[in-house]
Amino acid sequence: MKSLLLLITSTLVLASCQFKSAQSEGEKADDIILTASGLQYYYVRKGDGPKVEPGCKVGTYLSLKVEDSVVWNTNELPDSLFTFVADSTRLIKGFTEVSLLLREGDEIVAILPDSLAYGAKGAGDVIPPHATLVYDVFKVVKVEAPYAANDSVN
Known part of the structure; x- marks a missing residue:
């Protein structure tokens, strides 16, 4: 018993x-936040700075993994900020989508299915076909106001 x-x-x-x-x-x-397109992300830290809008110049630190291997990293060197203009630079769909959901100071982890990344073609020898991309570091450190259509850019 x-x-x-x-x-x-x-x-x-x-x-x-x-x-x-x-x-x-x-x-x-x-x-984890799942968008209609299949993008998944979650916050490591939420910022309180300006929101990323189309036309904003954005500065980020990134670490990109494919199949658990880091293929691109701007996170380790202080002078390696990756900058782009939101929604007007030729970037993959998932990167554009997630960046427009963020604000200065946000740090997230983002998972992009192949349909939002490089799809069936892949990207050279670095990203195989149908690869899921994982930004295990995606820090938005700078968001500049969008330029007006009639502003001159120097």
Whole structure:
């Protein structure tokens, strides 16, 4: 009888631990934002600076992984800021989509399905066909106001 009681108690304790573990993982999954296009992202830190809008000059630090290997990293060197003009620079769809959801000071992790990245063609020898891209670091460090159509750019 004692062995049966011990077995039941052990089973309940293990089940309880597994439930807590699954609940913790679920909490992380609840934080992931999924857009209609299939883009997924979650915040590491939320900023309070200006929002990225079409035409803004944006400065970011990035680390891009494909199949768990880093293929591009601007995050480690202080002078390696990646800058682009939001929604007017020729970038992949997923990068444009996620950047327009952010603001200065945001740091996220973003997962881009191949349909928002390089698709069936891939990108040279670095990104294979149908690759999912993971920006494990995507920090927006600078957002400049968009230029008006009649402003001159020097």
